[in-house]
Amino acid sequence: MSQNIHFIAIGGAVMHNLALALQQKGFTVSGSDDEIYDPALSRLKAAGILPDEMGWNPDRIHENLDAVILGMHARKDNPELLKAQTLGLKIYSFPEYVYVQSKNKQRIVIAGSHGKTTITSIILHVLKYFNRKFDYLVGAQIEGFDLMVKLSDDAPTIIIEGDEYLSSALDKRSKFLSYHPHIALMSGIAWDHFNVFPNFDDYVKSFELLAEDIPKAGAFIYDESDDILKMIGAKEHADVAKLPYSAHPYTVKNGQVFLETAQGEVPLKIFGEHNMKNLMGAKLVLDRLAITDEMFYEAIRSFGGAAKRLQTEGENEYCKIYRDFAHAPSKVGATTAATKELFPDRELVACYELHTFSSLNKEFLPHYAEKLAAADQAVVFFSPHTLEMKKMPPLSADEIKQAFQREDLEVFTKQEDLLAFLKAQNWYKQNLLLMSSGTFDGLDFKTFAQEILSLPVEIPETEEPVKRKRKLSKLFSKRSKK
The missing domain is CATH 3.90.190.20 (Mur ligase, C-terminal domain)
Structure with a gap:
């Protein structure tokens, strides 16, 4: 059923992608912001949902709105937010709204201080390679996907990159605590967001709460080389499968990485031990989605990485x-x-x-x-x-x-x-x-x-003769062919 949705602070990376995804779903979408830059500016304009003017205008808020989605950029005293509260409208942070749209799906959340975008991107790449139906939310633009968010009615599964940063001015919880995952992967915990998590214990607590939220018959997948995650994994989680992982075995030859597998070497476009961990974590998630080892190694060869990641x-x-x-x-x-x-x-x-x-x-x-x-x-x-x-x-x-x-x-x-x-x-x-x-x-x-x-x-x-020899070899090769 179509809905009328308004975004306060629509210009954010995920916010504008969510707005575009809902428009594709047939919803009526509007939004506002005090500043919007490309690529959000061009994309919202092309979709016909760029605000007529920048700034906040309470006249944009009316009783016919089914929901207002509040971005982290908007403050508590935002005039549009205040009017929405006065009218008693439903107000969500974007993670809360994503959960509402995915209540009936299998929810998989990828969390961690580092690597979560790459892990999420690997999972999406492999599922798309085999034409699986799935929804998603990822924190970067990735090759082969028009948007960073997709919400459909028929996909049985949603893959979500779970950010630990705060949800909105009204919701001071970490974003990933709104998703209630059936499967949660944690790639590592290294203190970040010093401005909102002033001490390490507060930062770790959010990850502990996420692990505790996994239901019975769910799965907790984590990097076993991370001491904090090993402690979280050692805690009692009734009827939750615990799947620790480490870096996938690999070799480097002449600037090229190869996975070592039972089927032989598999060439990759990505590199680094941290990415071999990311790859292994993604593989364990995909295993629970009926992607076999053979299927995974076939698809991963063509994965080129997420935007701006190496x-x-x-x-x-x-x-x-x-x-x-x-x-x-x-x-x-x-x-x-x-x-x-x-x-x-x-x-x-x-x-x-x-x-x-x-x-x-x-x-x-x-x-x-x-x-x-x-x-x-x-x-x-x-x-x-x-x-x-x-x-x-x-x-x-x-x-x-x-x-x-x-x-x-x-x-x-x-x-x-x-x-x-x-x-x-x-x-x-x-x-x-x-x-x-x-x-x-x-x-x-x-x-x-x-x-x-x-x-x-x-x-x-000392290297010039070697270079000249290489040139002569090429010349000789060309002459031989003639």
């Missing part, structure tokens, strides 16, 4: 440039190690932007100790303007070096200085890793990657 921005014969949505210390460490492991014979320049509230907090910074240890050259960037916007005290280069425990750490606060430093490097047998949940102050990653790759390289004299 995404290749460009490459040539000497250099490869990666971008990653690293937002927490654990992710920075895992991503840096994975990139170095793939090309051990190349130098690695790892560049990380301090962008989140947690990463810019002086008390939290020590959690980054040695997280860039795998890099041959480590670089940190932050914008003083971001600190001002977040009303946080200034940071010094010495404080950051001490936190990361690298005296040779290069620290930059201006984009032009950072780019000049990177362009001055010799990109011969050297890879670049750019990590941030932001944009390095508006950097066009693709354009910059091409600028780096077009720079001349200096080849050490």
Whole structure:
């Protein structure tokens, strides 16, 4: 049955995707926000549900609305929210509403401080590969899917990326506590969201509550290498299947990862030990959805990863440039190690932007100790303007070096200085890793990657004869063919 839904703060990544998904389902959708940026702006405009003007207008709220969905961006004193409360309308956070739409489905929730987007994306990729019917909610755009949210009437299962961040101004619980999963996977617990979880125990408590919410005959899947998850898994959960996992066995050959399986080696597009854990967790979920080992290994070959997760921005014969949505210390460490492991014979320049509230907090910074240890050259960037916007005290280069425990750490606060430093490097047998949940102050990653790759390289004299020999071999091969 069609419904009339209004979104307060419609411009968010998941919020605008949910709005588009409900419109596709035949619902009448409206929304508001004080700021909307692309891609949300263009997508909402194309769908005909972009607000006529930015800002909050209580006249948009009326008695004919079946529900109001409140985004985290909206405050308690939002004029549209206040009117909705006065009219007695049903008000939901987006996770609460997703639950309402999936009450009669098998609900699978993927949670954890890191890896949840990739795990969710792997599951969606494999299910789509075999033309299964399913609904989903994922935190990033992934190849082969138009939207980040799908809610249908006939799909028996929904796969949900479960975020531990707060639900809305009215609901201070972690988002994933609204979903009530039949199967829950936890990829790891590393303290994050320092602004809303001021101590580690509060942060862990949300994950404990999620595990306790799994019903009888449900399943709890978790990374057994995580000490906190091992403790949660050891607790009594009546009639709940507990399925710990570790990294899938793999080998690396010439910059290519291969899974070691009973059927032989399976080539992959993704890499890193953390992704081998993500892959194994996804495999256990899919096993409960009747995806056999053979089916899984067939489908996983073509999985290219989620957007901004170890995404290749460009490459040539000497250099490869990666971008990653690293937002927490654990992710920075895992991503840096994975990139170095793939090309051990190349130098690695790892560049990380301090962008989140947690990463810019002086008390939290020590959690980054040695997280860039795998890099041959480590670089940190932050914008003083971001600190001002977040009303946080200034940071010094010495404080950051001490936190990361690298005296040779290069620290930059201006984009032009950072780019000049990177362009001055010799990109011969050297890879670049750019990590941030932001944009390095508006950097066009693709354009910059091409600028780096077009720079001349200096080849050490000891290697020049080898290079000339390689060229002669190619020439001889061509002549032979003629």
